Each structure stands twice: as C-alpha cells, then as structure tokens.
Amino acid sequence: MNVDTNPNPPTPDFPVLDSLRMELRRGCLILAVLAQLRQEHYGYTLRKALADEGLAIEESTLYPLLRRLETQSLLTSEWREEDKRNKRFYRLSPEGQSTLDKLLAEWNGINDALHKILKSEQAR
Amino acid sequence: MELLERYLQAVGRYLPEGTRIDTMAELRANLLEHMDAREEELGRELNSGDVCVILKEHGKPEAVALRYLPQRSLIGPAVFPFYVFTLKKLLPLVVLVYAVAQGVTLIFTMDQGDVAGRIVVAVLKLVPVLLISAASVTLGFVLVEWAISRGELKDTLSQWDPMKLPAVKHEAAAGVKVKSQAVRIVELCAHCLWMAYVLVIPRHPFWLIGPGVFYLYKLDVSFAPVWHVFYVLLVVLTSVQLVMRLLALSRRFDTWMQPMEVATDVLGFVALVIVASAKEWLVAAGPGTDLHQLAVVNHWIGMALRLALPVVALGSVNEGWKWWKRRAPVKSLAF
Numbered sequence: 497m498n499v500d501t502n503p504n505p506p507t508p509d510f511p512v513l514d515s516l517r518m519e520l521r522r523g524c525l526i527l528a529v530l531a532q533l534r535q536e537h538y539g540y541t542l543r544k545a546l547a548d549e550g551l552a553i554e555e556s557t558l559y560p561l562l563r564r565l566e567t568q569s570l571l572t573s574e575w576r577e578e579d580k581r582n583k584r585f586y587r588l589s590p591e592g593q594s595t596l597d598k599l600l601a602e603w604n605g606i607n608d609a610l611h612k613i614l615k616s617e618q619a620r
Numbered sequence: 621m622e623l624l625e626r627y628l629q630a631v632g633r634y635l636p637e638g639t640r641i642d643t644m645a646e647l648r649a650n651l652l653e654h655m656d657a658r659e660e661e662l663g664r665e666l667n668s669g670d671v672c673v674i675l676k677e678h679g680k681p682e683a684v685a686l687r688y689l690p691q692r693s694l695i696g697p698a699v700f701p702f703y704v705f706t707l708k709k710l711l712p713l714v715v716l717v718y719a720v721a722q723g724v725t726l727i728f729t730m731d732q733g734d735v736a737g738r739i740v741v742a743v744l745k746l747v748p749v750l751l752i753s754a755a756s757v758t759l760g761f762v763l764v765e766w767a768i769s770r771g772e773l774k775d776t777l778s779q780w781d782p783m784k785l786p787a788v789k790h791e792a793a794a795g796v797k798v799k800s801q802a803v804r805i806v807e808l809c810a811h812c813l814w815m816a817y818v819l820v821i822p823r824h825p826f827w828l829i830g831p832g833v834f835y836l837y838k839l840d841v842s843f844a845p846v847w848h849v850f851y852v853l854l855v856v857l858t859s860v861q862l863v864m865r866l867l868a869l870s871r872r873f874d875t876w877m878q879p880m881e882v883a884t885d886v887l888g889f890v891a892l893v894i895v896a897s898a899k900e901w902l903v904a905a906g907p908g909t910d911l912h913q914l915a916v917v918n919h920w921i922g923m924a925l926r927l928a929l930p931v932v933a934l935g936s937v938n939e940g941w942k943w944w945k946r947r948a949p950v951k952s953l954a955f
Contacts, residue, residue, distance in 0.1 A: 540654060556679035
C-alpha cells in the first residue's frame with residue numbers, strides 16, 4: 497500500500513527514512529480511516545475530512561483501502577444519490593467498531609510506552 | 621469530460637472483471653467531486669489542462685488499478701526466509717549429486733572418447749537441472765504458503781523445543797573459521813574432477829603435459845618405472861582424500877579433518893621424495909633416442925622436483941603447526 501500521505505515530502509536522499517516513515521504511517525492510517533468512518537462518508541469527503549484533521553492521503557491510496565476494509569467486513573457501504581450524483585457511502589460496521597476499539601487500546605498502549613521511554617531518555 | 625472517461629477506461633483495463641463496473645463508478649463519482657471542488661476554488665469551469673492536473677495527481681491508470689487488486693504473494697514474508705535457506709542448502713547438494721553421477725559415468729565410459737567435449741556438455745546440462753530443482757522448491761513453498769493462508773499450517777512455527785537446539789560449536793565460538801556446507805561440497809566436486817583427471821592420465825598422456833607430449837614422442841622416450849610407483853601412491857592419496865571430503869560433509873568429523881590433512885600432506889611429500897630420489901625420469905624408448913637431449917631433459921626434471929621438495933615440505937609443516945596450535949591448550953601458548 498502506498499501511504500504517501502503527506503505533510504512531510506519524501507526525502508530522496510534518505511530512502512531508509514522514507515521507508516520507515518511509510519511503515520509507521522501505514523497502521524496509523526487504517527486507524528484514522530476507521531475512526532473517521534464512525535460517521536458516514538463517501539470517498540472524497542472522507543479524504544477531505546482526514547486532510548482537515550492534518551492527515552493528508554492520496555486518493556489512489558485511500559479508495560482501494562476503503563474497498564479492502566469493506567472486504568474485511570470492517571466497513572459497510574451503500575450507493576445513494578446526493579446532489580444529483582450517485583455516491584458510495586461508507587460507514588464503520590459493528591465488527592469494525594469492535595476492531596477499532598481494540599486497535600485504539602493497542603495504539604494508546606504503544607503511545608504511553610513511547611512517551612515513557614522518551615521521558616526517561618530526556619531525564620538522563 | 622472525455623478525458624475523464626478515457627482515464628477511467630484505462631484504469632478499468634486492469635481491474636478484476638467482477639468489480640470493474642462498481643469500482644469505476646465509484647472512481648468517477650470521487651473524481652467528479654474533486655473537479656467540482658477545484659471549479660469552486662478557481663471560480664470558473666475547468667479546462668482540459670485543469671482536468672489533466674487532477675488526473676495526474678490521482679496517479680497513472682495502471683498503478684491506480686493495481687492498488688485495487690488483492691494483495692497476494694506466491695511466497696509471503698514469513699515463509700520467504702525459509703525458502704531462501706532451503707535453496708541455499710539444496711542447490712549445492714544438487715550440484716554434488718550431479719557431479720558425482722556425471723563423474724562416475726565419465727570414468728566408466730572413458731573409452732568412448734572426447735572426454736573434454738563430454739565434460740563441457742555435462743556442465744551445460746547442469747543449468748536446466750539447477751533451474752528445475754529451484755522451480756520444484758519454489759512450487760513446494762508456494763504450496764506451503766497456500767496451506768498457511770488457509771490456516772492449515774498456522775502453528776508449525778511455534779512448535780519447537782529449545783532443548784532440541786544443537787550444541788554450541790566451539791570452533792565457531794572461538795572465532796575459528798568453519799567451512800560452510802557449500803564450500804565443502806565445492807571441494808568435493810573439485811576433488812572428484814581432480815580424481816577423474818588422475819585416472820584419465822595413463823590412457824591420455826596429452827592431459828598431463830599438453831602439447832609437450834609430442835616433444836616426448838619426438839625424443840622417442842618413455843616414462844621411467846619410478847612414475848609407476850608415484851602413480852600408485854597418487855591414486856591411493858586421492859582415494860584417501862576422496863573419503864575425507866565425503867566425511868567432511870558431516871560436521872561430526874571436523875576434529876578428524878586437520879590431522880588427516882596433515883597425514884595426506886606427509887604422504888604426498890613421501891611420494892615426491894621417492895620420485896625426486898630417482899636418477900632418471902625419462903628413459904630411451906628405442907635406438908633413435910637423442911641421448912644428449914634426454915640427459916638435458918632429465919636434468920631439468922630433477923631440478924624442478926628438488927625445488928618442489930622444500931615447498932611441499934613447508935606446506936606440510938605449516939599444516940602440522942596449525943593443527944598443533946589448535947590442539948594445544950591456550951595456557952601453553954601464552955608466553
């Protein structure tokens with residue numbers, strides 16, 4: 497999955513950094529998409545909502561990701577007309593909700609641990 | 621909007637048939653939204669240049685379509701290291717079995733002639749043998765990956781017992797370089813070739829000194845009896861070394877190898893001493909032999925053998941010293 501999401505442009509002189517950054521963003525991005533889809537969105541507005549929150553993501557990355565998450569039963573979708581145009585709306589499924597809760601717990605655990613590690617590093 | 625339709629058509633070419641129409645409809649809706657937003661931002665209708673920019677930002681059609689395809693791999697990252705490990709272990713073994721089989725065939729069909737040509741053909745035929753072996757291993761691992769993806773082999777990696785781990789190799793721990801299995805197999809193959817060469821020489825003296833054999837024919841000379849003794853010792857020596865190289869494939873015999881190397885070095889040195897101590901190495905084969913030239917050739921052969929003696933002796937002493945140094949306790953080496 498290409499997760500070129502971002503505020504920080506790629507750094508061709510540091511391919512290792514780029515690859516590590518991409519790896520770091522990959523999981524976070526799924527978490528963000530699931531969290532954002534607690535409210536119904538279609539692809540374009542979801543991308544805009546994420547960008548407004550500071551998490552820009554390429555369209556060509558986001559739309560296939562939505563499909564994949566739907567295939568994994570984490571999202572549900574439906575075609576509906578809005579503003580005289582047919583759009584596919586996505587929403588978190590009950591299974592997606594429980595997965596999101598677990599992932600958030602994991603995320604918070606990692607975040608707390610990282611903060612502790614960084615704090616103890618600064619204290620030295 | 622023709623440009624958008626052309627773009628969607630290009631993306632659609634690479635999408636799976638079952639979801640193509642649905643995916644394209646969704647892409648169309650999202651891209652139209654994007655264009656509406658850009659129109660609002662610019663305060664005018666989009667021209668083809670603006671549409672181009674939007675489509676370019678969205679990505680090359682092939683790349684976009686590929687991201688919609690399920691992420692599949694024949695051999696996944698969890699299994700891949702085992703696949704590479706197996707290839708590394710198996711391919712040298714294939715080379716060994718092939719070399720032995722071809723070597724044996726060559727020895728038993730020596731009288732069919734054109735040995736060099738047959739060796740070249742055998743080497744060339746090794747390529748498809750290696751490719752087929754690698755393909756078979758790949759297919760095996762593809763099946764393993766498939767079984768894992770179906771959940772049938774899930775627990776295999778967690779089923780192991782730390783108590784069954786092999787003992788620490790002291791030589792490796794002490795920093796002594798241990799030959800890899802691939803190196804041992806290459807050594808065995810090289811030795812098989814060397815042995816085949818030794819066995820071929822009596823029937824094909826050309827292989828011993830090349831075009832020089834015609835000079836010997838011209839001189840009308842033949843080999844002195846001392847070479848027969850040397851040849852028997854050489855065959856014994858190479859046979860012993862062949863057994864050693866075979867034993868070396870099992871690391872259980874590692875401790876035996878160094879003294880065996882020393883012993884074979886000594887045997888080689890003895891063979892050389894026997895040859896060097898002879899008075900003549902080539903003898904007249906008929907009445908037409910140029911005796912003066914024969915004496916000159918014998919002189920230079922003797923000189924070469926006497927020069928070789930200290931070199932071989934030094935090599936044997938070096939091997940013996942290395943073996944003794946490894947056997948000696950560390951304390952006794954600390955001055």
